[in-house]
Amino acid sequence: MSIIPGLEAFAAPTPSAPRRGPSPEELLDGLNEPQRAAVVHEGAPLLVVAGAGSGKTRVLTRRIAWLISQRGAHPGSILAITFTNKAAAEMKERVAELVGGRAKIMWVSTFHSACVRILRKEVDKLGYKSNFTIYDAQDQKRLMTLVCHDLDLDPKRYQPQQVLNWVSDQKNELRDPDDAAKDAKNGVEETYAKAYSLYQRRLAQANAFDFDDLIMVTVHLLREFPEVRETWRRRFRHVLVDEYQDTNHAQYALVAELCADNPENLDGERVPGAELMVVGDADQSIYAFRGANIRNILDFEQDFPNAGSILLEQNYRSTQTILSAANTVIDNNKGRKPKRLWSDAGDGEKIVGYVADDEHDEARFVSDEIDRLVDGGGLASEVAVFYRTNAQSRVFEEIFIRTGQPYKVVGGVRFYERREVRDALAYLRALANPDDQVSLRRIINTPKRGIGDRAIAAINLLAERESITFWTALTRASEAPGLATRSFTQIKAFVDMMEELQSMVAGGERADVILESVLDRSGYLAELESSEDPQDASRVDNLAELVAVAREFADNPLAAPSADPLDEEDGDTEPPAGTLDDFLERVALVADSDQIPEDGDGVVTLMTLHTAKGLEFPVVFLTGLEDGVFPHSRTLGDTQELEEERRLAYVGITRARERLYISRAVVRSAWGAPMHNPASRFIDELPVDLIDWKRTAPEQTSWNRQSQWGDRAERGGAFAGFNAPTAAGRRAFSSAALKADTAKRAKTSGEIPSLEPGDRVTHQIFGLGTVVTVEGVAEKSVASIDFGSEGVKRLLLRYAPVEKL
Template sequence: MPDNLMENLNSEQLKAVLHKDGPLLIVAGAGTGKTHAITQKIGYMIEQGWAEPEEILALTFTEKAAAEMEERVDRLLPMGYVDLWISTFHGFAEKILKAHGLDIGLPTQFKLINEFEQWRLIQKNLDLFDLNYYKPAGNPTKFIEALIRHFSRLKDENITPDDYLTYTSKLHSDLEKSSIDKLKVKSKKLKVGHELTALEKLKLQLKVENVTDDMLGQEVLRLAEVAKAYQIYQQLLLNEGMMDFGDLINYCLKLFKERPLLLAKHQEQFKYIVVDEFQDTNWSQYELVKLLAAKRRNLIVVGDDDQSIYRFRGASMSNILQFKNDYPDAEQVVLTENYRSKQNILDLSYEFIKLNNPNRLEWQLSGAKIMQAEKKASVKTKAKTKEIVTLNKQLKSNQNDQGTIELIAADTFEDEVRLVIDKISEIKNSDKDLSWGDFSILVRANDTAGEFCSELDKRNISFQFLASRGLYVKPIIMDVVAYLKLLDDYHESRAMYRVLNLPFLKFTYEELVNFNYVSNKKACSLFETLRRADHEQYAEETRKKIFRILTLISNHSKMAREKRVSEVVIAFMNESGYLKHIMGLPGREQQENLSYLNQFMKRLADFEQATAEKTVKLFLEELDMEIMAGEEGALSPDLEIGPDTVKIMTVHASKGLEFKYVFVVSMVDKRFPAIGRKDAIEIPNSLVKEVLPEGDSHLEEERRLFYVAMTRAKTGLFFSWAKDYGGARGKKPSLFLVELGLVDKQVVKGTVKKELDEENFVSAKKEAKEQKEIFNLPKHFSYSQLAAFQNCPYQYRFAHILKIPIRGKGVFSFGKTMHSTLQKTFELLRERRDRGQGELFGKPKSDKPQVALDEILKFYEESWLDDWYNSNKQKEEYREKGKSILAEFYRLNKEGWPDNQLTEKGFSLKIRSGSEIHTLRGTIDRIDNLSDKKIKIIDYKTGNPKDKLTFNEKEQLLIYQLAAEEVFKEQVGALAFYYLENNQEIEFKATQADLDKVREKIVGTIEEIKQGDFTATPSPLCRYCDFFDICEFRKS
């Protein structure tokens, strides 16, 4: 643990870190060092011995947030660690269910499905739903999205199909016993505190005067139909071995409630539970953490109700308001020292968010008490009521100077865009220390961003639009999909035209016009036009280009019928010259295109994993269905893509980020705040478990969103709006600008420059040319990374910096299959050994656990990967070879299996270099116990055994020994490579000199990588490199 662990903490952060026992509420305002306080607290708990790393459960909401938290904790643990339970809620629940789901009858190898896969499941089984009220008249699938949204919200509230059906059954019963007239009479006689029936609550929720019995009866039938649809949907998921994200939390709750022993074990394991962004939890998630924390009550929640902006995802702001009721003895820490913004920006934001009172934590824990006290107090004693204040969330900046707050008003949207970009250029040019990355343009919705992107592009200002959707409309992905469509149907002329326009194919405009002319004249497809090129008077150079594209299509069409779609895409990218073309693009374009391509390859991998037939044809069918369902393709924007760029994003996407200058644009009525839209199918209030706030909850959510936008700014905060956005009517300024008091105090008038600012334009253009490639170096390393760099730094750049997709190899698929099979085999052996030792009247301890060959071969079939074999013949040869290897492995071990301790064990090893600590991560295939209380580390290899191992070949196992000794605290007696090809093992022992040498080599290699010099080192080995085709330095 760093010696200065406490030096960087303010008094309130220190108070949070030192808190030891019982519940703790940390109210963390924007920019107050929340993540720093959490990670320091986790590090301190481990250092003080309050808990081991695996005894702390830390939960957050995004993979990115979990990774950042783990990275920070990792830096605080100098000796490394084995297991850190830092994950998303869904990641935690998935891990628990895969280990214990069988205990409540769930398949442990379930498939987690996304929203499109939910849509497809319902669409495929539409006939089973027997719909009447929701029977579609036209488009048979238009209501599926509404059903999925409804089911998701039900799961946020942990409402099961049985709960819903019981509720609708009671409605039927009440309806038979009552009538509207009786309800009216009864409602007049209701006294305060009288419990309404489900039917009475439903009538109130309808908010319609003169509701008739028929109307109410139809509403009950509608709800019964939805409840039945929910039941059918859940049964379909179970039948298919699937779960959606909502299932993860609810089945985890079910598991712990129905299997108290498992709950007790996890309560015993997790001495502390930390929940980040607590204001974003839903009802089910809060129930889960309360259940796990019930024994020790060491529940630490961190959040800010003023930044609760995910109501549309099911987040329940009432959880943070409810926490003090559930844990009245909870210690409360309020972080108000702000390390981000100037004080006037904080003051403006605070005065604005107070408009959400009384539905704020600050008011509920302070204001309510003041008001109650003031009612009872005399004028003389009213001043004393200030002492009752228990929570003050007003943020105080740690900077003395004031920031800039300006309003930009324009006549038209086009003028607004120009003024905003002018202002950005003006500020940038006035301070040479500023970079484009210091500026952010925040929009309420993605469709506002296009004009700003165009203007920045026109001025040669580097920008990055960080949308969360839209992968399928990125040009590179549209190119790839067009080529796949062409392979599926040669005569798809639209696809052919897009492909022919690819710049690296070098068809001229005149050639393309001519092809289209001939195609129309002969009434044939573009493909057919090219195929008949011999009959036309084309130049020789044109014929060569035609021959090349037709040859590519021919080769890849054959491949498309036999190979998986991802193999076809990689072949196209390499053989067409597309990948080489990308590598020649400027830095930002290159990295963005590679990022999009990698995300599309991930989409293909998901498709291939879920589908038996992994062909181009089937993928295109699924993609068409996905687009029909309204899906645009998920995007995972990378903020660290260089070079330095202006960031454009939605306010939602900006959560957790900060910029020196923030521009919140298009601040007009009905855009921000946006128009409130209710769910198409609402949950009946009687079933809702969260405490629903009074007042205009939508407007309050929009205010919180605007508050988030304002508190992203460090130095300058700008708002912009225009009177004319192209519609028939003019626009009014946003209600929020009125509430801020800015509309009548315009600091910047709308003086529009009709021509581009020449000075700013030239400056931006020059800067764009001078931009250097910026590498996002990894925060931790692995043996394979180090080996790649040692082999060739340029290869490392391709593989681990740019992350260029590569074609797999059948031998790697075979290796993964064998690893997985042996892992499952030894897990079963350990389970049987532990069970035998735990049985009081069981078998004698001397009886060693056994596993049958049939069981091993069953694991083999379960683990088999079809990927990347050159042919069916090669695949079957490998399949049979694997069976033979396992049969021999079984024969060699059946009389006495090794005393196995662990398989596939991950580690995080710290290597110190001067004052700097490097992290090395890896996974050990197998660890066995030896008779002298030492361990043996085994690494499987699928190649042929070596007669003698060089130091470089020993390096991997030497690293594993360092991890075992320093992280696992084990003594290592032997290291071994186990060659599966002939079941031969080569064992050796490491000397201290070996360990010192490998440590020195690790440090040296990492230091070289961090220098960012990836100069190629060509050698005869280049021909075996995955990047041979695109490397300009290759040696033949």
């Protein structure tokens, strides 16, 4: 075989090449038979199906050490791909412990890092300079915002992040702008394709790539320039890929370009692909929403016809009871390769099950069990609580704060620190206290309404010049120096909206109704609903949870789950709804988590199931096992998505080493309305003899509990206007439903004054005034009233304490 000049050092060694490093016995010590077979394998591509906890990292590191010390492979001829920089660093360190400093020459990196190194050397062939810039997420959004502006796209219909998500999907499928334009299915996608094309031109002008470009451009480079492809195929004679089930199409194509046999090279001479070993587990493929394609691992032996496979089934993490539970659940997925995890660690403790009345009862059970385990000599740091969506953390956080149990949220932020929650609370704070400049500045252009930095600077200048508050300056925006007409129009609309909402506060409206009105009138919820970003769907869930908090508080402010117990006065069976100020104070006290340490032996870990992948804990609580919660309501009508949810359950179960708890709630709040969800189908798939139920559904169906929910529904009602319940007992929520619910729960209005322009009125706070305009009818009547020195106020007459003189 001919060698390209300069790459002789990476050629396969002769049989007589000296071998250095640990002996074969040392490298194979402690490995079981399938693990040993994977380490010493030679020749054809190999798929290592590594079940959860089966020691795949040990196999990968020992194989790399074996290649170097026993087969004489040059470290520079080895490319090992992992999915995180942390995993790459750990793997390199472990190999270095086995074979010494030579390991530093290996390429152990993520897909993106490897592609950057290739592009730095070769990208000049595509007309780029080697010092290209890599745009991060914020850079990408700024550029796409400019692109959408230059194309004169309606920012409400074509949100930059939404366009970027679509472009990212195209790049992960290796479609360039021309391909995307040809494949566009409708007018919206045609517009997206135009934005994609201009976006790529702007990137090229800036000598820049975004994150998704790195792999796509590398694949295109290898395909377009055969001599470049052959250079790197000869360079990398051994390719290892971890977590192969999480690869997308672009990543799969990169592996194929480097490793798949192709008939001829430039000289007509056959060039074999690199020796390939991929490690993964189709049963742990849970990232389809990120573009991962489970077919890559399921079809590996078809894509590489001469490939072999080795199955790692012995688990070194969990008890047999936990593994048997995982096996029976995942067996319900169709088309998977059979695999049975087993352990020689013994059966261990039974799985503990608990059926709670509601989510608060579920959280109390978890808290009590953690206390019991700690009292028995365990550590809280050995405990993890898993849930399907980020919003579910809120009730656990509140219970842990009340009981003084330190915790940390991994892979996310605490509920009250999440952006959308802080935005919604900022609206409420600005309504309760218009002088709160920090909250007001946060929301004035959230969601975007065309009030930019220049407009805010002009308002600020007016406030400083006149020694008035920022809010007062907004109400006098016409006096602001240099304020553009368009900005003034947007500011006036914002002030009008806020003054109408302030009328609700002044009229003593319930906190949940005010919050729902804010989410509706501001357009905040509608913007999230129209987004195709999966993160925005999660943000809607979080806002639903915040409405639930406000609903609980409004229904019973003295006994809300987030409250400290207070003594009610004798005979006060229906405490009055608290004010908005009371609600904000309660939230502030619950959200104040400064005293909570970030780590230590006493900290319980909270995380979503997606975040839990790759981790393990002695004790795991798998919560929210209800159809519509887990599996998620969005997956119930799609077989493939349900199978991914089942794989997520498999991942959650196999994180537990010694003890596993499962729990569900018979009733759970969704937007504050009680939802009766059936038990998760995953519970039905667990072997009944492996579960010790501490409490089951029949025990909680007392008349009192049903009556309590019935009374609450009678007082407030489930959300009017929702779609009919799904098979899972949940409803589809929307902005339209929010409006209907707000109207249903709002205070019954008294007599609404009939006003006309010119009428004289008196207001309890603002004093004497003159009606300027009146809009709307009946409960939707809005009057603009000039109160002289207090200025013109826009008031919802349903709430405003106004009397006609």
